[in-house]
Amino acid sequence: MNSFTYSPPTAVDAAVRERINRPDSAYIGGGTNLIDLMKENVAHPTHLIGLKKLPLAEIENLPDGGLRLGAMATNADTAWHPEVEKRYPLLNQAILAGATPQLRNMATNGGNLMQRTRCYYFYDLATPCNKREPGTGCSAIGGYNRIHAILGASEQCIATHPSDMCVALAALEAVVRVSSPQGERSISFANFHRLPGDRPELDNTLRPGELITALDLPKKGFAKNFTYLKLRDRSSYAFAVVSVAAALELDGDIITDARLALGGVAHKPWRKAEAEQLLIGKPATLVTFRQAAAELLAGAEGHAHNAFKIELAKRAIVRALKQATEMDYVLDTNAFQNSNP
Amino acid sequence: MSQTIANPPVVRLGTDYIGKPTSRVDGTAKVTGAAKYAAEYNVPNLLYGVVVCSHITKGRITKIHAADVLAVPGVVQVFSHENVPSLAWFDHNYKDDVAPGGSPFRPLHEPEIRFNMQPVALVVADTFELARYAASILEIEYEVEPHETDLEKKRDDGYEPGRGKSGWMPPPPPRGNPNQAYRKAPHQHEAEYIHLAQHHNPMEMFATTVEWLGDGQKLNIFDKTQGAYNVQQYITKIFGLSKEEARVITKYTGGGFGSGLRPQYQAFMAVLAALELKQSVRVSLTRQQMFSFGHRPHTLQYVKLAADDNGTLQALHHSALAETSQFEDFTENVVNWSGMLYQCENVKLKYQLAKADVFSPLDMRAPGAATGSYALEVAMDELAYKAGIDPLQFRLLNYADRDQNADKPFSSKKLRECYHQGAAKFGWDKRNPKPRSMRKNGKLVGYGMATGVWDATQKKAAAKACFTADGRLTVSSASNDIGTGTYTIMTQIAAQTLGLPLEAVTFVLGDTNLPEAPVQGGSWTAASVGSAVEAVCQDLGKSLLKLAQKMDDSPLKGVDFEDVQFVNGLIRRNDDIQQSVVIRDVLQANGEKELTAESGAAPDMMKQMGYSMHAHNAVFVEVQVDEELGTLHVTRVVNAVAAGRILNPKTARSQVLGSIVWGIGMALMEETIMDHGFGRFMNHNLAEYHIPVMADIHDLQVVFVEEEDEIVNPLGVKGIGEVGLLGVAAAISNAAFHATGKRVRDLPVLINKLM
Amino acid sequence: MSQLAQPTLGRAPVALAPTQPLTLRINGENRTLNVAPWTTLLDALREYLDLTGTKKGCDHGQCGACTVLVNGKRINSCLSLAVMQESEDITTIEGIGTAEELHPLQQAFIDHDAFQCGYCTPGQICSAVALLKEGRGKTEAEVRDLMSGNLCRCGAYTNILSAVMEVVNAQKA
Incomplete structure (x- = not known):
């Protein structure tokens, strides 16, 4: 770990100014990912700007009926917030499917968006990695790539974004609010994370110095028909092999609105309007679900160790949609609700 | 003690502790955080060392840019092969008690790189953070050579090891005519079974705190190890120290599972730095570095089995090819068990190694047997289906009443009772034999079973007992408690042998100033140290009796040791239990402050040589599989174990529960993935090397089958730390097949293999 | 490569x-x-x-x-x-507690033999103390998940669960 200085400003504009003035600095929220990366020498800022004293921990209703999640509210406080539990249970489920109670107590909402890939090669300084050191090559392509991307990857990088929370936020079409010396702006969730392309070192579209201040959830929470389904290599405390956020609105048997997002498969939570359009206006049947699944996975490409994820993701989508509609659903999901591997 | 109370009165005695569920005597220290582990001795003026590991697999170091690092204020030294002083030259100085054949790896000895993550430097600084930082900026240049780390590429390079480590037995010669018998039999099965490397990953990372006590003085070496004496002899031989100069202390060990059998390199480095810098030094490994030394080796196994229409085994072939390092022949008994577990006249066993550019593998819980029993027991299941016989019935039909490998009877073997009691508790009779026939809550349900055998071993051990006038007994031996319950069972044995309340007895371990005990491994501690503790307490009891007989009006005058019993704080006559002396009065009455005895125990070779001595188990597993998604849950496990006398059912049950959890890990998630392009383990952390979490664990039940054995040792114990693991991974694999009809022959059974 | x-x-x-x-x-x-x-x-x-x-x-x-x-x-x-x-x-x-005055969870860990090597134990106990305060782990299934942030390589999970449930149930009563 590098040596660094630390300061905890109390105002957003001060924090942002400090970040701009110190190019080698980094913001630190809960620290659960950054300190890990610093211990691995993947990240080596010389100055940390602590965000914990900023007034960004509130969760409050918005005038338009939405909900604002402060960037510094913890994942735990967010998941268990009465408004989130009641109106956005998909988000509650996704957050609780990730990490552990300890980590969720530390990790912040802004930090969750900023967490970096779990790619073995990215984390290991002994191996080349374009994301860590642009131009050195991608070791995962042709290496061990069970946890890598099947969608939206490039020849430069096949890393995945590891978050569960972000998969739900993508489905819910949250809006990311950021501050910079130039003022505030909003970024739609779909545009926040990016695909690796030929700049795999960039995980997102933040401009230099920008600070996430809040996540705004639109009014529509899909609180009735939703599922977050996470498949992983052990029953808890493991990153997703594949995860699905499914949210529907139903009028009788007819789907009137639909959101589908995948985790564990791409450099960002994976959505596709065409897949959701295949659901909307159609009866909630397995046939419809399979069509949507096929569309969402269209163009998926596997590598030596992760090709199975293509079929697994399709099946997981169908299952998640089945669960969301509670259609003929006989599996005892409650028995392992929190421990589905 | 069986002699002491040969004819005890019928009433249960208050100081009879053996066989009673007893809470750990070190429990309070562990739940309050007071128990101190190796990295927790905060001695004054402590320096911190951080290890730098190679990121190449083969080649040599051409330059170490130490000067840049030494220029950082607070950095004290960078140790590497360039500046390590002349140390012992011969291989035997580097051989520890558990070393396999070959030439042990010498840390910081030469520029050659022989495996990835080879420790190449130790950076020592005033604080841990500074040492960690300095280590991270140390630049090392290498000349890289091509490597080969993949056992799959070495299939044709297998050789039969001629030199193993102690305890390793080459496979017995073939018996009968296995090839012909196989060809003639109506039911045949052959298949390959594979698992990759697995790592022990005890929760406590390896660490050594060396306390520098002054020039010409002594080192106190607080080390994480499973054998204090083993570390001491290693350190003294390498550094030319006397035993007095290198005291090794290990009061608590945060898990071992075999990883601490051999001295690890941080112990060498911490001692080196302390001697060179004449200051106290602590070296702790990182979790990543916990993947830089021994592991359960990647092993390829081939099993061929055949049976006749009655279900009688006609032929058994079992061969294994395992990786080892370029410098040592790590050997474990993988295939031998297959010639012993079932009655079979035609057997051929083969065990080979292949050299790869990896570090030497290392014994990992039930070494060899966990590997071998997995392949054999899945193969047995496969053949049972082919022969149309229930897998349990198939095993009962081929039950071995005699060890055919050694051509000896078993000293005791209650495996049949394990099968019966385990099956009854599990409800095996409710199994529909047809695969894919059982369902629950929309999931496929599978029942599977398997079995295992493990050595019952006793090693030589010594112990000391000291009884003081305040009525307290302290018994000591340089054994370990890696979580096995040594502190507790030794206290129970000592208390019962001398008839004292548990609270009056303290057992001390983990210190080379104490009488020698073997490394804690092989499930032999209870038998070995337990026998020594019993022996030394009996010796002390004899002295106590003599003193008691000197007391005025002693009712014990003239009686022999065999004619008295030590119970409830009294020495009393067998023939009239009202005639007694209070033990704690004995020293005071004689004006003595303390009474000590030193003694030991060794296996009774004459008694044992005619027998094959083993513990056995039978495991029954229920799984539920969501076939569409490939997810599998182990919903129920019954593990029936026959391991001789159970000294403490409470701690012994925990050992078996832990073994089941290990089996679940082995079956479903554990594998260390090497990128052979780099020759480097890539999932070298606990986020990606998955071990089970609580959510993976459901209904686990342990059955101890009563088993008396007067041959293995006077206590009749066989050891319980490893046998419980055997068969678990196979039973889960077999249950997965019963549930799904899919046979997975390479561990672990991940989502993608079942969907 | x-x-x-x-x-x-x-x-x-x-x-x-x-x-x-x-x-x-x-x-x-x-x-x-x-x-x-x-x-x-x-x-x-x-x-x-x-x-x-x-x-x-x-x-x-x-x-x-x-x-x-x-x-x-x-x-x-x-x-x-x-x-x-x-x-x-x-x-x-x-x-959390002292040898003289153990927290009920510490006592329950001893009574249920909820550890072996003891190295994960302080973390397990601190985690369980917080779990009780959070008031969410009421059933065995919930506690299994909410205690999954604490690895135990000795595999004492069955007994840890028993120890935690004893205190959870005592709190309910």
């Missing part, structure tokens, strides 16, 4: 941040220590304050052995900097 460039390993030294006095409130007492920002809360406890009951099992938030309570909430102390915890109320295993 040969076509890939060698990654950069050595880095130029940077100026070292000075140590500064820091006061932490631990187990109800103010403790002052001199550390630089790079000292984690875990290392501050173990290496600077001799509070070694909190364990280092991975140093990367992947095992839970370092669990302590901050303002009553469980966190991984290895992933927090000591400077980030100034003025917070920190509770370690040493503040």
Whole structure:
């Protein structure tokens, strides 16, 4: 770990100014990912700007009926917030499917968006990695790539974004609010994370110095028909092999609105309007679900160790949609609700 | 003690502790955080060392840019092969008690790189953070050579090891005519079974705190190890120290599972730095570095089995090819068990190694047997289906009443009772034999079973007992408690042998100033140290009796040791239990402050040589599989174990529960993935090397089958730390097949293999 | 692999941040220590304050052995900097109970043999103390999941669950 200085400003504009003035600095929220990366020498800022004293921990209703999640509210406080539990249970489920109670107590909402890939090669300084050191090559392509991307990857990088929370936020079409010396702006969730392309070192579209201040959830929470389904290599405390956020609105048997997002498969939570359009206006049947699944996975490409994820993701989508509609659903999901591997 | 109370009165005695569920005597220290582990001795003026590991697999170091690092204020030294002083030259100085054949790896000895993550430097600084930082900026240049780390590429390079480590037995010669018998039999099965490397990953990372006590003085070496004496002899031989100069202390060990059998390199480095810098030094490994030394080796196994229409085994072939390092022949008994577990006249066993550019593998819980029993027991299941016989019935039909490998009877073997009691508790009779026939809550349900055998071993051990006038007994031996319950069972044995309340007895371990005990491994501690503790307490009891007989009006005058019993704080006559002396009065009455005895125990070779001595188990597993998604849950496990006398059912049950959890890990998630392009383990952390979490664990039940054995040792114990693991991974694999009809022959059974 | 460039390993030294006095409130007492920002809360406890009951099992938030309570909430102390915890109320295993006065969970861990080597135990107990406060783990299935942030390599989970459920149920009653 590098040596660094630390300061905890109390105002957003001060924090942002400090970040701009110190190019080698980094913001630190809960620290659960950054300190890990610093211990691995993947990240080596010389100055940390602590965000914990900023007034960004509130969760409050918005005038338009939405909900604002402060960037510094913890994942735990967010998941268990009465408004989130009641109106956005998909988000509650996704957050609780990730990490552990300890980590969720530390990790912040802004930090969750900023967490970096779990790619073995990215984390290991002994191996080349374009994301860590642009131009050195991608070791995962042709290496061990069970946890890598099947969608939206490039020849430069096949890393995945590891978050569960972000998969739900993508489905819910949250809006990311950021501050910079130039003022505030909003970024739609779909545009926040990016695909690796030929700049795999960039995980997102933040401009230099920008600070996430809040996540705004639109009014529509899909609180009735939703599922977050996470498949992983052990029953808890493991990153997703594949995860699905499914949210529907139903009028009788007819789907009137639909959101589908995948985790564990791409450099960002994976959505596709065409897949959701295949659901909307159609009866909630397995046939419809399979069509949507096929569309969402269209163009998926596997590598030596992760090709199975293509079929697994399709099946997981169908299952998640089945669960969301509670259609003929006989599996005892409650028995392992929190421990589905 | 069986002699002491040969004819005890019928009433249960208050100081009879053996066989009673007893809470750990070190429990309070562990739940309050007071128990101190190796990295927790905060001695004054402590320096911190951080290890730098190679990121190449083969080649040599051409330059170490130490000067840049030494220029950082607070950095004290960078140790590497360039500046390590002349140390012992011969291989035997580097051989520890558990070393396999070959030439042990010498840390910081030469520029050659022989495996990835080879420790190449130790950076020592005033604080841990500074040492960690300095280590991270140390630049090392290498000349890289091509490597080969993949056992799959070495299939044709297998050789039969001629030199193993102690305890390793080459496979017995073939018996009968296995090839012909196989060809003639109506039911045949052959298949390959594979698992990759697995790592022990005890929760406590390896660490050594060396306390520098002054020039010409002594080192106190607080080390994480499973054998204090083993570390001491290693350190003294390498550094030319006397035993007095290198005291090794290990009061608590945060898990071992075999990883601490051999001295690890941080112990060498911490001692080196302390001697060179004449200051106290602590070296702790990182979790990543916990993947830089021994592991359960990647092993390829081939099993061929055949049976006749009655279900009688006609032929058994079992061969294994395992990786080892370029410098040592790590050997474990993988295939031998297959010639012993079932009655079979035609057997051929083969065990080979292949050299790869990896570090030497290392014994990992039930070494060899966990590997071998997995392949054999899945193969047995496969053949049972082919022969149309229930897998349990198939095993009962081929039950071995005699060890055919050694051509000896078993000293005791209650495996049949394990099968019966385990099956009854599990409800095996409710199994529909047809695969894919059982369902629950929309999931496929599978029942599977398997079995295992493990050595019952006793090693030589010594112990000391000291009884003081305040009525307290302290018994000591340089054994370990890696979580096995040594502190507790030794206290129970000592208390019962001398008839004292548990609270009056303290057992001390983990210190080379104490009488020698073997490394804690092989499930032999209870038998070995337990026998020594019993022996030394009996010796002390004899002295106590003599003193008691000197007391005025002693009712014990003239009686022999065999004619008295030590119970409830009294020495009393067998023939009239009202005639007694209070033990704690004995020293005071004689004006003595303390009474000590030193003694030991060794296996009774004459008694044992005619027998094959083993513990056995039978495991029954229920799984539920969501076939569409490939997810599998182990919903129920019954593990029936026959391991001789159970000294403490409470701690012994925990050992078996832990073994089941290990089996679940082995079956479903554990594998260390090497990128052979780099020759480097890539999932070298606990986020990606998955071990089970609580959510993976459901209904686990342990059955101890009563088993008396007067041959293995006077206590009749066989050891319980490893046998419980055997068969678990196979039973889960077999249950997965019963549930799904899919046979997975390479561990672990991940989502993608079942969907 | 040969076509890939060698990654950069050595880095130029940077100026070292000075140590500064820091006061932490631990187990109800103010403790002052001199550390630089790079000292984690875990290392501050173990290496600077001799509070070694909190364990280092991975140093990367992947095992839970370092669990302590901050303002009553469980966190991984290895992933927090000591400077980030100034003025917070920190509770370690040493503040949960003493040998003379064990916390009911500590007693339950002993009674149920909920540990073997003991190394994950302080973290397990701190985690369970927080679980009780959170008031969410009521059933065995919930407790299994909500205690999954604490690895136990000895595999004592069955007994840990029994110990925690005993106290959970006693609290319900």
